[in-house]
Amino acid sequence: MVTAIIGAGVMGEAILAGLIRAGRDASTILVGERRPDRGAELAQKYGVKVVPNVEAAVADTVLLAVKPQDLAATLIDIAPNLRAGQVLVSVAAGKSTAWIESQVPAGVAVVRAMPNTPALVGEGMAGLSRGSSVTDAQYAEAESLLSGSGQAIEIPEYQQDALTAVSGSGPAYVFYVVEAMVEAGVQLGLARDVATALVQQTLYGAATMLRETRTHPSVLREQVTSPGGTTAAALRKLDEHGVRAAFSSAMEACRDRSRELAQGS
Numbered sequence: 456m457v458t459a460i461i462g463a464g465v466m467g468e469a470i471l472a473g474l475i476r477a478g479r480d481a482s483t484i485l486v487g488e489r490r491p492d493r494g495a496e497l498a499q500k501y502g503v504k505v506v507p508n509v510e511a512a513v514a515d516t517v518l519l520a521v522k523p524q525d526l527a528a529t530l531i532d533i534a535p536n537l538r539a540g541q542v543l544v545s546v547a548a549g550k551s552t553a554w555i556e557s558q559v560p561a562g563v564a565v566v567r568a569m570p571n572t573p574a575l576v577g578e579g580m581a582g583l584s585r586g587s588s589v590t591d592a593q594y595a596e597a598e599s600l601l602s603g604s605g606q607a608i609e610i611p612e613y614q615q616d617a618l619t620a621v622s623g624s625g626p627a628y629v630f631y632v633v634e635a636m637v638e639a640g641v642q643l644g645l646a647r648d649v650a651t652a653l654v655q656q657t658l659y660g661a662a663t664m665l666r667e668t669r670t671h672p673s674v675l676r677e678q679v680t681s682p683g684g685t686t687a688a689a690l691r692k693l694d695e696h697g698v699r700a701a702f703s704s705a706m707e708a709c710r711d712r713s714r715e716l717a718q719g720s
């Protein structure tokens with residue numbers, strides 16, 4: 456079974472790294488990347504073969520990791536080389552299976568997936584949705600592309616825009632919060648490297664508590680919050696600045712942008 460990754464930028468590399476980490480033989484992976492220097496970099500780093508995207512398109516399973524705005528042109532390029540029975544997995548934000556199916560030969564099994572960048576370190580979270588003609592075996596093959604780099608769940612396609620707002624874009628919100636905490640620590644007089652180390656380990660520890668205790672986050676937050684203490688003073692300020700409401704409206708904007716991308720803009 457040969458797997459191809461067409462578009463090997465941030466996300467394409469994250470999935471490629473996951474496949475290699477999961478034990479997939481590099482000789483069974485083709486990369487179709489239009490930037491020659493980027494292709495050469497990945498060939499050297501992972502031992503995969505880099506080929507023109509039209510050649511990559513003949514693989515048993517083809518993962519498309521180009522920008523949503525580049526997907527139509529990419530499908531026009533590769534459609535003549537696709538055939539019924541192949542599995543085509545797209546990670547392009549907003550792009551529906553129905554639309555992709557309309558661009559490729561009948562019988563190609565289309566799966567829409569929304570991964571995230573922690574896939575690069577084996578801790579990704581991906582949501583997958585089947586198109587109109589995907590067998591269980593074909594779905595399992597698509598899932599194996601993503602599960603090598605973290606967790607993968609199946610969701611109804613109408614929920615893909617919401618999932619994008621939570622886990623697809625979610626790492627960016629976390630990194631944004633980290634930046635804000637480090638800057639605030641520096642403002643409070645800590646050296647930048649000290650503030651960075653404190654924030655990183657705090658994030659890692661809190662994430663590990665969430666995963667290992669399986670306790671509701673509000674309970675974990677209360678454990679930190681002594682009555683009349685320091686944390687209560689900080690949380691009151693976060694509420695005063697509307698941080699919860701800001702997350703709600705940011706994630707609605709993310710969902711809406713995913714819907715707009717479906718229309719091609």
Ligand SMILES: NC(=O)C1=CN([C@@H]2O[C@H](COP(=O)(O)OP(=O)(O)OC[C@H]3O[C@@H](n4cnc5c(N)ncnc54)[C@H](O)[C@@H]3O)[C@@H](O)[C@H]2O)C=CC1
Nearest residue numbers: 462463464465466488489508520521522523529547548570
């Ligand atoms: N970056 C992220 O956190 C996530 C991105 N995605 C989706 O993944 C896709 C890729 O995003 P990124 O990796 O961030 O973009 P990127 O810009 O880093 O990578 C896209 C790559 O595709 C290549 N490319 C474009 N057209 C091509 C073609 N016709 N043939 C061969 N190569 C071609 C580009 O040279 C580039 O290397 C997007 O559709 C995005 O919606 C999904 C989940 C998370």
Ligand SMILES: O=C(O)[C@@H]1CCC=N1
Nearest residue numbers: 548571619623624625
């Ligand atoms: O920002 C974007 O459009 C992509 C999709 C999800 C994460 N990054």
